[in-house]
Amino acid sequence: MARELTQLELLRELEPTAEENVNRHLKVARDWNPHDYVPWSDGEDFAALGGQDYDPERSELSDVAKAAMITNLLTEDNLPSYHREIADNFSMDSAWGHWVGRWTAEENRHGIVMRDYLVVTRGVDPVALEEARMIHMTNGYAPELAAGADRVEEMQKHGEDLGILHSVAYVTFQELATRVSHRNTGKACNDPIADRMLQRVAADENLHMIFYRNICGAGMDLAPDQTLRAVTDIVTNFQMPGAGMPNFRRHGVLMAKHGIYDLRQHLEEVVMPVLRKWDVFGRTDFGPEGEKTREELAAFLEQLEKDATRFEEMRDRSLAREAAKAAKRAS
Template identity: 30%
Template structure:
C-alpha cells in the first residue's frame, strides 16, 4: 500500500490530503483491531452441521420451544436489528465511494464488510430456525429496504462518513446489547448471538471513533463542521423503509433504543473527542463547537417531547408477526 491519493473525487483537496496523511494511522488501527478480535462464525452459535443430525434436531427443537415465549415487542426489535444488518451492501458502497478502493481505507472496508456480513447471517439463521416471524413478510421488507437505497446527503464529504459511522456503530451496539439482555430470560441462544454482534460493533465503533479523532487532530475546523452536519439527527439505515417509523416507536416505547440512548451516545463522543475544550479554532470552528455542545440539551428536549406525546398506549400491527396487535 503506497501513500498515493485515493482515486476518487470525494472531498476537497485539503480533505483528500488529510485522508492520505491518515493512511498510516488507519493501517495501525486495522492491525490493532485484528489483534483485539476473536473471529467467530454463525455456525458456531447455531449449528447446521450434518455429522450429528439427531443432536442438531434436538437442539433446534429446544430453541424453537424457548423462542415461543419471546414477546412481540422483542420480535419487532429483532426484526429492526436484522433489517439494519442486512443493509450492509449500502454501507460497503458508501465507504468505497467516499474513501476509495486503493488504500488502507479499502483494506479496512473489505475486512469490516466480511465481519459485518456474519451479523445478518447469524441473526437470519436464528429467526428462520426459531420460527419467530412470517419470513415471507420479513423478506419483502428487506427487499424494499435494499431497493429503496440509502443515500445520505453528505455532500461528497468523507469526514461526514466517518462521523456517521462513529455514531451509527455505537447505536447498533446499544440496540443489539439491549435487545439481547431482554431476550436472555426467554431464550438464551439469541442473547449469545446478539452479544457476539454487539461485541463486533463495539470494536468497529472504536475504529471509526479513532479515525475521526485523527481527522479532528489534523483539520479541526472542517471536522467540526462535518460533525455538526451529521450529529444532530442521525438517519439510521432503513429509515425510508415502509413501517420503519412504527417499528422504531415500538422499540422506543419498550425502552430498548430511542432518543435518550442517542443522547448518551452523543455525549460520550463529545467527551471522548474533547470537543468542548478544543483550542486554536477559527471563528467558524468555534461557532461549530458551540453548536455541537448544545446538541445533548436539544436531544433531551426532543426525548421529553416524544415522551409527552406517548402518554397512554398505542396499538401497532406488523405483517411479519402475522398481524398480531401490540399494545404498548
C-alpha cells in the same frame, strides 16, 4: 483562516492512523462462526419441503422483540449500500482498502446469524421478512439520511460532496447506536441463545465504532473546523440506518417505548461519550468557523436533552395507562 483539505489530502494524511487502527483491530477482534450461535435442533421444514409454514402462535418473541430483531436484521441486510458508500469515500488501496473488505466481511456475519436464528426458531414470518429485505435493499442507503437533505443541497451548491469526514463521523455514531440496539434486543428476546448471539454481534459493532472514532478523532486534530462541521452535520441530522425500511416508524416507536433504543440512550450512550472522547467542548484549536459550529452543536444538544425528557414523561404516562388497563382486565 486555514483552508479546507481536499478528500485526497485527507485520505493521505489519515492513512497512517488507518493502518495503525487496522492492525489494532486485527489483534483484538475475535473470529467466530455464525452457525455456533443458532439452535439448529429447533429447525424443521417449511411447506415447500412437506412441513408447515410460519404460524405466529409458535413464535416465542414478544411484539417488541420481533420489531427490534426485524429492524436490526434489515439494517445489517443493507450492507451492500453501506459498503458502496464507504468504498466511494475511502481509497481501496493500502490500509483503507483492507479495512473496507474486513469490515464488510465481519458485518456480513451479523445478518447471517440473525436470519438463521429467526428462521430456525420461527421467531418472525420469513416471507414477510424476505419481502421487507427486497424492498429495503432495493431502496438502498442515501447520504441524505446521514447529513440531512438541506445540508447536502447546500454543499452541492458550492461544488462539494459528502466525503470521508462525514462518512467516518456517521459510522462512528451508527456503529455505537447499533451496539446499544443489539444489546438491548438480546435482553428483550427473553432467550439466552438470542442474548448470547446479540452480545457477540454488539461486541463487533463496538470494535468497528472504535476504528471509525479513532479516524474521526485524528481528523479533528488534523482539520478541527472541517471535521467538527462534518460531525455537527451528522449529529444534528442523525437517523438510524434503518430509516426508510418497511414499518420503520412503527417498529421505532415500539423500540423507543420499551427501552431498546430511545432519545435518552441516543444522547447519553451514543452521542455524548463520543463527543467527550474527542474533547469537542474542551479543545482550544477551533477557528472562528469552528467556534460557530460548536455553538450550533451545543444548542442542538440542549434541545435534544429537553426532547428526551419530554419523551420520557410521555412514555411513562402511556405505560402507566396500559398497566392500569391490564390490571382492570385482570380483576
